[in-house]
Amino acid sequence: MAADSGGLTTAAAVRVRNLHRSFNKDGGVLNGLDLDIAPGEFVALIGRSGTGKSTLLRALAGLDRDVAGHGRIEVPASVSVVFQDSRLLPWKRILDNVIFGLRGADAADRGRQALAEVGLAGRERAWPYQLSGGEQQRAALARSLVREPQLLLADEPFGALDALTRIRMHALLRKLCEAHRPAVLLVTHDVDEAIVLADRVILLDAGVVDTDVRVELTSRSRSDAGFAGLRTLLLDRLGVAADAG
Amino acid sequence: MTTTLHTPPVSTSGDKADARVVRRRLGPGRRIRFAFWIGPALALALWAVGSASGVIKPAILSAPWDVVIAFEDQWVNHDLLGNILSSLERSLIGLSIGVVTGAVLAVFSGLSRAGESLIDGPIQIKRSVPTLALIPLFIAWFGIGHEMKIITIALISMVPIYIHTHNGLRGIDGRYAELAETIGISRGEFVRHVVLPGALPGFLLGMRFAVTSSLLGLVVVEQYNAVAGIGHMITLAEQYGQTDVIVVGLVIYGVFGYCADSAVRLIARRVLSWRQTLEG
Numbered sequence: 001m002a003a004d005s006g007g008l009t010t011a012a013a014v015r016v017r018n019l020h021r022s023f024n025k026d027g028g029v030l031n032g033l034d035l036d037i038a039p040g041e042f043v044a045l046i047g048r049s050g051t052g053k054s055t056l057l058r059a060l061a062g063l064d065r066d067v068a069g070h071g072r073i074e075v076p077a078s079v080s081v082v083f084q085d086s087r088l089l090p091w092k093r094i095l096d097n098v099i100f101g102l103r104g105a106d107a108a109d110r111g112r113q114a115l116a117e118v119g120l121a122g123r124e125r126a127w128p129y130q131l132s133g134g135e136q137q138r139a140a141l142a143r144s145l146v147r148e149p150q151l152l153l154a155d156e157p158f159g160a161l162d163a164l165t166r167i168r169m170h171a172l173l174r175k176l177c178e179a180h181r182p183a184v185l186l187v188t189h190d191v192d193e194a195i196v197l198a199d200r201v202i203l204l205d206a207g208v209v210d211t212d213v214r215v216e217l218t219s220r221s222r223s224d225a226g227f228a229g230l231r232t233l234l235l236d237r238l239g240v241a242a243d244a245g
Numbered sequence: 246m247t248t249t250l251h252t253p254p255v256s257t258s259g260d261k262a263d264a265r266v267v268r269r270r271l272g273p274g275r276r277i278r279f280a281f282w283i284g285p286a287l288a289l290a291l292w293a294v295g296s297a298s299g300v301i302k303p304a305i306l307s308a309p310w311d312v313v314i315a316f317e318d319q320w321v322n323h324d325l326l327g328n329i330l331s332s333l334e335r336s337l338i339g340l341s342i343g344v345v346t347g348a349v350l351a352v353f354s355g356l357s358r359a360g361e362s363l364i365d366g367p368i369q370i371k372r373s374v375p376t377l378a379l380i381p382l383f384i385a386w387f388g389i390g391h392e393m394k395i396i397t398i399a400l401i402s403m404v405p406i407y408i409h410t411h412n413g414l415r416g417i418d419g420r421y422a423e424l425a426e427t428i429g430i431s432r433g434e435f436v437r438h439v440v441l442p443g444a445l446p447g448f449l450l451g452m453r454f455a456v457t458s459s460l461l462g463l464v465v466v467e468q469y470n471a472v473a474g475i476g477h478m479i480t481l482a483e484q485y486g487q488t489d490v491i492v493v494g495l496v497i498y499g500v501f502g503y504c505a506d507s508a509v510r511l512i513a514r515r516v517l518s519w520r521q522t523l524e525g
Contacts, residue, residue, distance in 0.1 A: 061427055062426075062427075063423060063426065063427065079427070080427070081424075081427040083420070083424070085420070087420055087421065087423075087424040089421060089424075089438070089439065089442070090519050090520065091442040091443065091445070091519045092438070092442075092519075100428060100430075100438060101425070101428040101429065101430040101434060101438075127518075127519045128519075129519070129520075129521045147428075
C-alpha cells in the first residue's frame with residue numbers, strides 16, 4: 001500500500017521521509033524524497049515533466065492508493081486540494097459547490113463569505129458553466145479555503161488560465177494565504193510564478209529534491225535584481241538557458 | 246463586406262446601423278411555441294383527410310369522427326372511465342415498482358464490484374428473454390390475477406431504467422469522485438451529491454423508455470382474464486369485430502404514452518438546467 005499518513009507530531013505541517021513511488025518495475029518516480037514544510041509556509045514545487053511533482057502532491061493528498069511505493073508521510077488533519085481544472089460539480093450552483101460536504105448550520109454563510117473573498121459575491125446562484133475559466137478557478141479556491149485547511153495542495157491551479165487572469169490570481173492567492181495562513185504546496189511549471197508566490201522554491205529532479213531555496217526578496221517585481229538572479233539559478237538547474245525562457 | 250471567415254456569413258437585416266455577421270446555425274435553434282401539438286395534429290389531420298376522401302377505407306381504419314362516436318358510446322354505456330382508471334392504476338403501480346427497483350439495482354451494481362458481478366449478469370440475461378414470453382410462467386407462479394399483471398409491468402419497465410441509470414452512473418467523470426475523496430465525505434453523501442445527480446440524465450432517458458414499455462406490458466397482460474382495462478376493452482371489441490372501439494383503445498394508449506413521455510421530457514428540461522446542451 002502506498003500512503004502511510006499519520007497525524008501531526010511535530011512543529012512541521014508536512015514531513016516526508018524516504019518516499020518512494022513507482023508506476024512500473026523499471027524505475028521510480030520518487031526515489032527516497034525528504035521534505036519538510038513549516039506551518040504557514042508557502043512552498044512552490046518546480047521541475048521538468050515527469051520528475052514526480054504531481055506524484056508527490058497526490059501522495060500528500062492521499063490520492064495514490066494504487067501506486068506502488070513506501071516511505072513516511074505526515075500531513076495535518078485538514079488538507080484541501082486545488083486541481084488544474086476547477087472540478088466544480090456541474091449540477092450544483094456555485095454556492096453549493098463551495099460548501100459541498102461542509103457541515104454546520106453556518107455553512108452557507110461561510111460559503112458566501114468565501115465567495116466574497118475571491119470576488120464572486122453575487123454569483124452564488126450561477127451554474128458552473130456560466131462562469132469564465134478564471135471565475136471557476138476562483139470558486140474552486142473558495143471551496144478549498146472555506147474549509148480552513150492547515151495544508152493547501154495546489155496542482156498547477158493556474159495552468160489553464162490566460163496570462164492576465166493568471167497575474168490576478170497570483171495576487172489573490174497571496175492575499176488569501178496571508179489571511180488564512182495554511183501551509184501551501186504549489187506545483188507549477190512556471191519559474192516566475194514560483195518566485196512571485198512562494199517563500200521557498202523546491203526543484204525536483206529524478207524523484208529527489210535537487211534544489212531548495214528560500215525566496216528572500218525585498219520586492220517580488222520581476223525587475224528586482226534578486227528576482228532575476230533566482231530565476232537564472234532555477235532555470236539553470238532546470239537545464240534551460242535563462243535568456244531563452 | 247470584407248471578411249476572412251472560412252464559412253460565408255449570411256447577412257440578415259437591411260438596417261445599415263446594425264450590420265452584423267451571422268453564422269448559419271447548426272443546432273436546432275430557438276424553441277417554437279406549441280411544438281408539442283404540431284406533429285400529432287398533423288397526423289390527425291392526415292387521418293381525417295384520408296378518411297373523408299375515401300383513401301382510408303372504414304374497414305381498414307375507422308374515421309376520426311366514428312372513433313369519437315364510439316368513444317362517447319363506450320364512455321356512456323360501457324364505463325370507459327373505469328377501464329381507463331383501471332389500466333392507469335396497473336401501469337402506475339407496476340411502473341413505480343419497476344423504476345425504484347431498476348434504479349436501486351443500478352446504483353448497487355454501478356458502485357460496487359460485488360454488486361456488479363451479482364446483479365448485472367442476471368439483468369442482461371433477463372433482458373434477452375422477452376418478458377412477454379415469460380407470461381405463461383408468471384401465470385403458473387402468480388396466478389392469473391392482479392399480481393401477475395403488476396409483476397410483468399414492473400419487470401418490463403425495470404430493464405430500461407437499470408440499463409440507462411447504470412450507463413449514466415458509470416459515465417460520471419472520475420475526477421468528481423476524486424474531488425469527493427479529497428473533501429472527505431461519506432459514501433451516502435457521495436451517492437446523494439455526486440452519483441444520483443450525475444446519473445440523472447441517464448435515469449430520465451431510461452424513464453422515457455420505461456413509461457412506454459409499461460403501456461406495452463399493459464396491452465398484453467390485460468388480454469389475460471381482465472375484467473376491466475383498456476386491453477380488456479380491445480379484446481372484447483376484437484371478438485365482436487368493432488374496429489372503431491379498437492381504435493378508441495389505440496388512441497387512448499397513444500395519448501397516454503405521448504403525455505407521459507412529454508411529462509418526462511418537461512421534467513428533464515427543468516431538472517437538467519445545469520447543462521448547456523442543444524436541448525436549450
